[in-house]
Amino acid sequence: KKVIFSGMQATGIITLGNYIGALKNWVSLHEAYDCLFSVVDLHSITIRHDPAQLRKRSRDLLTLYIAAGLDPEKNIIYYQSHVPAHAELAWILNCYTYMGELNRMTQYKEKSEKNEDNINAGLFTYPVLMAADILLYQTDVVPVGNDQRQHLELARDIATRFNNIYGEVFKIPEPYFGEVGARIMSLQEPTKKMSKSDENVNGFISVLDEPDVIMKKVKRAVTDSDREIRYSEDKPGVKNLIDIYSVMTGTDIENVVNHFEGKGYGDLKKEVGESIVEGLRPLQTRFKALSADKAYIDEVIKSNGDRASYLAHKTLRKVKKKVGLPQ
Numbered sequence: 001k002k003v004i005f006s007g008m009q010a011t012g013i014i015t016l017g018n019y020i021g022a023l024k025n026w027v028s029l030h031e032a033y034d035c036l037f038s039v040v041d042l043h044s045i046t047i048r049h050d051p052a053q054l055r056k057r058s059r060d061l062l063t064l065y066i067a068a069g070l071d072p073e074k075n076i077i078y079y080q081s082h083v084p085a086h087a088e089l090a091w092i093l094n095c096y097t098y099m100g101e102l103n104r105m106t107q108y109k110e111k112s113e114k115n116e117d118n119i120n121a122g123l124f125t126y127p128v129l130m131a132a133d134i135l136l137y138q139t140d141v142v143p144v145g146n147d148q149r150q151h152l153e154l155a156r157d158i159a160t161r162f163n164n165i166y167g168e169v170f171k172i173p174e175p176y177f178g179e180v181g182a183r184i185m186s187l188q189e190p191t192k193k194m195s196k197s198d199e200n201v202n203g204f205i206s207v208l209d210e211p212d213v214i215m216k217k218v219k220r221a222v223t224d225s226d227r228e229i230r231y232s233e234d235k236p237g238v239k240n241l242i243d244i245y246s247v248m249t250g251t252d253i254e255n256v257v258n259h260f261e262g263k264g265y266g267d268l269k270k271e272v273g274e275s276i277v278e279g280l281r282p283l284q285t286r287f288k289a290l291s292a293d294k295a296y297i298d299e300v301i302k303s304n305g306d307r308a309s310y311l312a313h314k315t316l317r318k319v320k321k322k323v324g325l326p327q
């Protein structure tokens with residue numbers, strides 16, 4: 001079986017963008033592959049954070065993975081920080097990554113503009129840790145949203161460079177972007193991606209938002225002064241709502257557009273809101289039940305972390321040997 005690896009940061013309750021761009025695709029792929037889904041907590045400390053909150057959010061995120069339908073018996077669902085091999089491989093790969101490459105990363109540029117008082121080395125080498133995450137497990141496919149495209153390219157470049165020096169050590173991973181919805185936009189500024197760190201909470205929907213909150217946020221979504229429901233780049237707000245509806249109801253874009261023909265923005269928003277509420281309902285229900293089952297989640301964290309460690313060490317051992325570190 002081919003291997004899938006992916007991860008999310010625990011910097012807040014994940015958004016509808018994370019769900020559509022990543023989590024939902026993970027669920028649709030998870031039976032056909034050997035999958036590892038990580039809560040990438042080491043990545044989360046590259047920006048200032050509250051320790052207690054990080055602990056809680058990490059656990060909530062891991063619980064959400066399971067609530068969304070991933071199976072900790074078949075998949076490996078674990079905390080990145082519980083497998084020290086990630087940090088070890090990241091260090092080694094740092095020595096095979098050029099400053100120039102990292103300087104070109106657009107997410108680094110964006111994040112350092114936003115966090116001017118804390119442009120730390122971890123933020124800069126963030127993509128190398130991400131490459132280590134992926135390469136440790138001989139990953140074939142990495143399902144992510146479009147914003148991770150450049151990071152994936154870098155992971156491939158680092159792996160290729162390493163292999164050119166030492167022989168076939170790493171599998172070269174392929175990205176997987178869902179058909180629609182690899183980029184869900186902010187409801188308030190539809191030319192920007194939906195992000196959980198948006199100061200305006202109306203810009204994003206959290207997957208744990210209550211139905212009335214979801215309906216309200218969609219109702220307030222920015223569209224345009226026109227009245228026509230058309231799927232077009234020059235109507236980013238409407239296009240985004242159509243994308244969301246398409247994914248949440250499993251209808252292709254053409255049929256969505258036909259469905260809304262002759263209707264107004266009010267109808268569009270109402271139905272989009274309802275599609276989100278319905279689409280997220282099973283996840284929300286399971287999340288509540290699972291969160292209450294402390295012993296079960298603890299057991300998953302322990303057993304899945306051990307399984308990840310075992311696999312990670314196979315690659316790490318090989319890498320250390322290749323570069324000449326004493327066995």
Ligand code: TYM
Pocket residue numbers: 005006007008009010017018019020021022040043129130133134142143144145146147148151181182183184185193194195
């Ligand atoms: P993160 O935590 O920012 O986002 C998690 C996943 O959600 C996708 N995503 C979106 N998709 C569509 N529309 C949006 N508005 C949107 N916002 C986020 C992201 O593309 C991502 O797939 N660096 C990664 C985490 C990571 C990782 C990895 C991913 C660390 N190591 C190894 C894959 C493999 C990140 O910050 O994702």
